[in-house]
Amino acid sequence: xxxxxxxxxxxxxxVGAIGMWLLDRxxxxxxKKLVESRRKIERQRTQAVNDLFALRAEIExxxxxxxxxxxxxxxxxxAMDPKVADELANLRSLxxxxxxxxxxxRRKRDEHExxxxxxxxxxxxxxSGNVTDLRAQERAxxxxxxxx
Numbered sequence: 001x002x003x004x005x006x007x008x009x010x011x012x013x014x015v016g017a018i019g020m021w022l023l024d025r026x027x028x029x030x031x032k033k034l035v036e037s038r039r040k041i042e043r044q045r046t047q048a049v050n051d052l053f054a055l056r057a058e059i060e061x062x063x064x065x066x067x068x069x070x071x072x073x074x075x076x077x078x079a080m081d082p083k084v085a086d087e088l089a090n091l092r093s094l095x096x097x098x099x100x101x102x103x104x105x106r107r108k109r110d111e112h113e114x115x116x117x118x119x120x121x122x123x124x125x126x127x128s129g130n131v132t133d134l135r136a137q138e139r140a141x142x143x144x145x146x147x148x
Contacts, residue, residue, distance in 0.1 A: 045102060052092070056088075
């Protein structure tokens, strides 16, 4: 009987270790995807800000020539053209959307990093961590609902 108990414990530990390894791989993939997404959004935001400043300089200075604009291309002079105003509004909305997406990506990254840290403390500290038994909570809710 003792040998069966030892074998059962070892199988349980092996299954638990494999499960934790799979969870860790999943969280690493999610974290990697979030970091890449954040970098992409930051690059888009930087490009939008640079475009906005170039457009603003072009509007304010009639003699301004954009770096990608050759000398043979016309330069906007004088009052704000409706196309320029539309482009400026589009750039502002793009910056606002990029900021919102960057904030959401950072929040998700922080949530995933906190979850990974919590799981690592559970692995390293054994069962001394703060573990919530969801099944016990559901049983308590259903028992409380039946008592009414």
